Amino acid sequence: MITNRMDVNTTNCTKPKIISTKELNFFQDISVQKEFEMSMTELVDYGYITVCIYRSPDRNFLIFLKILELIMQKIQSRNKKLLLCCDWNLIFMLDNRRLQELQNLLVTI
Numbered sequence: 001m002i003t004n005r006m007d008v009n010t011t012n013c014t015k016p017k018i019i020s021t022k023e024l025n026f027f028q029d030i031s032v033q034k035e036f037e038m039s040m041t042e043l044v045d046y047g048y049i050t051v052c053i054y055r056s057p058d059r060n061f062l063i064f065l066k067i068l069e070l071i072m073q074k075i076q077s078r079n080k081k082l083l084l085c086c087d088w089n090l091i092f093m094l095d096n097r098r099l100q101e102l103q104n105l106l107v108t109i
Helices: 061-077 097-106
Strands: 002-008 017-024 037-043 048-054 081-087
Touching (some): 048 061, 061 097
Parallel strands (some): 048 081
Antiparallel strands (some): 002 017, 017 037
16 A cells, blocks of 8 residues: 655645545456556545546456446445546447446446
């Protein structure tokens, strides 16, 4: 685990605010290049864990959903809020089975 402090300029503050962050590696072994790539950082003072995910468009979608579900369960077990940043290579304008499965999973957050 790496703990960092970073200065963030905000419009509501007269001076930069320092935010404590912690890099999380408890799912480091499931990141597989071009299958499911991700990074996780905890915003320590706010109780959030940010998860940045890339899913290749030609990979198994069901594996992606299962891994995402495991990540969500792990974060919920730590009583943290989840902030997802992602490139899932899904077309959200189409009503399809993949999108419905993803929405069903995200509703559980």
